[in-house]
Amino acid sequence: MAQLIPLGSLGAPTSAETMREALSGGGCSSSSCGSSDGAGDLPPELWDRIKDHPCYSEEAHHYFARMHVAVAPACNIQCNYCNRKYDCANESRPGVVSEKLTPEQALGKVIAVANEVPQFSVLGIAGPGDSAYDWRKTKATFELVSRVIPDVKLCLSSNGLALPDHVDEIAGMNIDHVTLTINMVDPEVGTKIYPWIFHRGKRWTGLDAAKILHERQMESLDLLKARDILVKVNSVMIPGINDEHLIEVNKVVKGKGAFLHNIMPLISDPAHGTHFGLTGQRGPTAMELKALQDRLEDGTKLMRHCRQCRADAVGLLGEDRGQEFNLDLRPEEVVYDPSQRETYREIVAVERGEHVAVRKAASAEVSGLQAGASVLVAVATRGGGRINQHFGHATEFQVYEASAKGVAFIGHRKVEQYCEGGWGEDATLDGVIAALEGVTVVLCAKIGDCPKDSLTAAGIEATDEHAYDWIEAGIAAWYAARYAPAEQLLTA
Incomplete structure (x- = not known):
C-alpha cells in the first residue's frame, strides 16, 4: 500500500495534488466518496457551527487544527492544580506557555500559522x-484577527468569575464557542479546590470564595445560553475530592x-509545583476516567478527545507545533495568503465524506456480529483518521471501544516515544505498556518484533496488518x- 503523507505534516508550499494525495492515499474521487455529512442526530444549523471545530466535534479533530495565543496572563482565581510559572517546551498541559504575546504580536503569529498550517480553523485564548x-x-x-482572517472561528476559555461582565461584548463579536x-x-467541594478568588477588588477565601465562584459560573451558563453561544464545560477529575461529585456537575450543566x-484527568506531577502535586494528590487512572x-453517557454529550493543550498550542489535537512559530523564528512582517486553507477545505470535504461512510459501515459490521465482546483498541495515528503511524514513533494512542454498540472513540493515552534514532528503550516500553491498561490490541502502521513480543507477554496483541486503513x-x-461466530464467518 502506498505511503500516505500525514495530515499533521501538511504545510505551505503545498499543491492541491499533494494535499489530495496526503488526504486520500489515491483511493478517493469526488464522484465516489459521498457527501461530507457527519452531523449524525444534530440539527443542520448546529452541525454547521461545530463541523470544523476540533474541540467541539470529535470527527473534525482528525482534519482541523486549533491555535491558542497566550495574550491573557492575569488570573482572578487560584486552583490547587495550577501553576502558571512552570514552562517547558516538552510539557503539554493548560497554563504552560513559552512566550507571552501582545495582541499585535499574536496577530503576526496567527497569520504565520494560517499560511503554514492549512488545517487551521479555530483561534482560542485560554490564558495562561x-x-x-x-x-x-x-x-x-x-x-485584530477578525479583520484579517474573518472566517476563522474564535473561541475563549474562562473560569466564569469575570465572564458575566463581558458577555454582551462576547455576543457582539464572532465568538460562538466558550469553554467554562x-x-x-x-x-463545600469548591473549598478543597480553590484557596482564593479575586472579585470586585477584594480577595475572598474559603467557603465565601467558593460560593461566589459557583454563583458566577451558573450566571455565565445562563447568560451564554440566552445568547445562543455554545458552551463546553471542562471539569478536572480529582479522585477523592470531586470524582463522584462530577455526576451532579454533569446533571447541572x-x-x-x-x-x-x-472531564479531564488531574495532572499532579510534583515537578510542576502545584499544591496538589506537592501534597501527593493523585490523578485518576485511564480506566477510572x-x-x-x-x-x-446519558447526560450532556461528552468530549473524550481532549488533549489538555498548552496555552500556546498550535496544530492538530495531539500535536503541538507552537515552537515553530515563536517570535525569534518569525519574520517581522508577514502577509496573509488564504489559498492554502481554501484548497485544503475543498479537498477535505470529499475525504470526510468517505470517512463518515466508513465509520457507519464499520459500526454496523461490528454490532451485526453479535459477538458480545467489548474490547479496547489502541491506534497509532498521525491524523487523518488512518492507522498511519509506527508503534515506536507514537507519543499517544487513540483508544476506541468495539462492542455490540459498534465502534466508538473513547479517549487517548499519552506515552513517551519508544523509538528514538532506530533504538528502543526497555524502560520506555514498560511505560507504554502500563499506559495501555485495559487495551486488548494495538493497531499501527509498523511494529518491530521486540516490542511486539513484549506486548504479547503483557497480554496485548499488536498488529500492522491494517496499516493505512481507516481506523474504524x-x-x-x-x-x-477474532470474534465473529463461526456460522457468521461461513455465511459472510
Missing part, C-alpha cells in the same frame, strides 16, 4: 491566566444548556476476524 479577566487583551486580539471550567456545583462536558465517563475499518476487520 483567564481570558475574561484579562479581557482588554483578549478583545483586542480577536478584533466548572469543577463543582457544591461550594446539562440542565443549563451546556453543549459538551469534558473511562468508568466515570461511561456512567455519564481496521478495527472492524480485526474484530470480525
